[in-house]
Amino acid sequence: MLSPEAIAKIDYEITKYPTEQRQAAVMSALRIVQTERGWLSKESISDVAQYLRMPDIAAMEVASFYNMYDLAPVGKYKISICTNISCMLRDSDVIVNHLKTKLGVGFNEVTADGKFCLKEGECMGACGGAPLLIVNNHTMHEFLTPAKVDMLLEELK
């Protein structure tokens, strides 16, 4: 069951498309439900599909194609760090190592307390601020240094 808040947000997205193209809002709807629930279970995807009157498998195809949708739990804070060329040239490996050591996890692992998950991201389209990371898909942190990462982790406690 979708929450009333999620339904209100999805309804707004649906207004962007012709009435007979409700399913076009699936990208937003999945994003909205994931933001609310932390990740997308099969049940969550099915809730979205039902609301948009599309087959479950069609919503699942979308959820599994785009890499910002999480089909497994990612902890309270998902940290996606870019290691692509522009970030790599500006020593993203130093930031990655720092995060791994601080959190005690590798890529795609969740800390024991369920708080953090570290993901390796692909180019995020903000290479001028390299190295950079995104917290829970929507908050970007640029020009990273180990000290800045420490402050960020402190804030996210």
Added chain:
Amino acid sequence: MTTPVNSYEAGKPVTTDLAGQTLLCLRTLTEENPASLESYIKLGGYSSLKRIVTEKSKATDIITAVKSSGLRGRGGAGFPTGLKWSFMPRYFDGVKYLVCNSDEGEPGTFKDRDILRYNPHQLIEGMAIAAYTLGARVGYNYIHGEIWQDYDIFEAALHEAKAAGYLGENLFGTNFSFDLYAVHGYGAYICGEETALIESIEGKKGQPRFKPPFPASYGVFGKPTNVNNTESYASIPWIMQHGAEAFAANGVPNSGGTKLFSVSGHVEKPGNYEVKMGMPFKELLELSGGIWKGRKLKAVIPGGPSTAVMPASAIMGATMDYDGLSKAGSSLGAGSMIVMDDSTCMVKTLQRLSYFFYEESCGQCTPCREGTGWVYRVITRIVNGQGKMEDLDLLTSVSNNISGRTICALGEAAATPVLSFIKHFRPEFEYYIQHGKSMVESKTQDTNMEHQ
């Protein structure tokens, strides 16, 4: 007071040094609150839209002006914008669509982001003028999912523009109506390809369509659709306000206007620089503070990884425009300049790029789906000290068999770095294979990749 962890401040420019730039698409950067409607209007914003709509300007006249401005597609292909507009059917019974491609995901490309966050209204006006010209009733701006804060800025600007009467029904009391919406990607490089982007707008996985039919006849929801890049649309209001000749005069023959260059990598001041087309590379490098740490330039990827890498010797004398870079052996692409200093290991750099194309292949076409993985595994073998000399020919052969054998241009995009890196830096690859280690001793080049 604690120092903010995030250097990002919504709506506030990070780059404040505007010297040497020619600001057309980012002209509001001179204002205190660049993204605001007031700032844009102060500079003459929305005056062209109002004039065109109320004077009922002829669509053919507008297209002629866009053609003579010399504006070419800023997303990377460089196709003349005015010519593209002329492909849209004039008479069509039903809704026509306008799409803006703000899905920047090619490594090193981050220019559209600055238009979205610093000058969103110029993009909105540009799209509205295009909608008027092409008879489009509805528009979508498809924005890269990773720059969420900028998506929010753009969507807020849409509401602001609508409230002020620049979007919506019966604009300026005429029968011209245009609705514009923000929609988003969520982590798929392939959606920067225009037909994959259209699939994504329709709520599907982003796999490119066979062409023809082209979007101009079969686009969003099967209707005629014009797709342009953010920077292309954002150039339109300036052209309409100041004239096609004035725009063209900012560039060189065959490359009209200014261009936003996204400079990243080993420079002192990475960021976006809007400069006149045809600026010598040396000058642009100077604007971005030169090579960092007092090191020497080794190589530049001038337009994003789908354009060929250039050794320092080839780019030092080049000018930054379509013909200039093509003469020097590469291309302008999206103007995404990735700068590498002499500490860069080209083998490991290519390994990272190859992983990117392997990871982002949509899987639809066999040569790309299998070939990108193959290329990545062979380069990884070299990096792990198990390379063989014949691997270099193998890499070339696999890449040549991807290129030109796929539905979309990602095939060529994946092949270009491999072919150009080996062409220009072959001794470095050979050394790595012979010695099992990099020719360039660098501690900063461990790529930390944990991929299988």
